[in-house]
Amino acid sequence: MVMIDGDGKNTQKILDIKIQHVGTILGFSVPGISAELANKEFDKIETKKVEQLIHMLATGRIQAMYFNESVAEEISETLYPHKRLIPHPKYPVFDYGYKLSSIKHPELITQFDKFLVSHAEQVADIRNRYGLK
Incomplete structure (x- = not known):
């Protein structure tokens, strides 16, 4: 799971935010956070495109996204060059295959x-x- 840090200087503050909504791609499985979703620790918001997820993350509509980190970083650098994605240590990014x-x-x-x-x-x-x- 990744979150977004506006200038790269607020990592700990960002990681302390309570996650209410996690974005994922419609139809993708979320094995790394399935228990949390089942326990209703946060809601899952699904979109068809990763660009939509990144925009929702950058604008605060979701607090985190569950997607391939390297792909998300590359797209995020194009859409939001002054913001960076940070991995959440409690919810490691799943290695998709x-x-x-x-x-x-x-x-x-x-x-x-x-x-x-x-x-x-x-x-x-x-x-x-x-x-x-």
């Missing part, structure tokens, strides 16, 4: 696996360029 699966079409998985092997150099370049694992 995507998995490919298919019960009905296992041949697609096999084809994709072969593609990854046959294009290993290109895949490695993409991983390095975007900091992917």
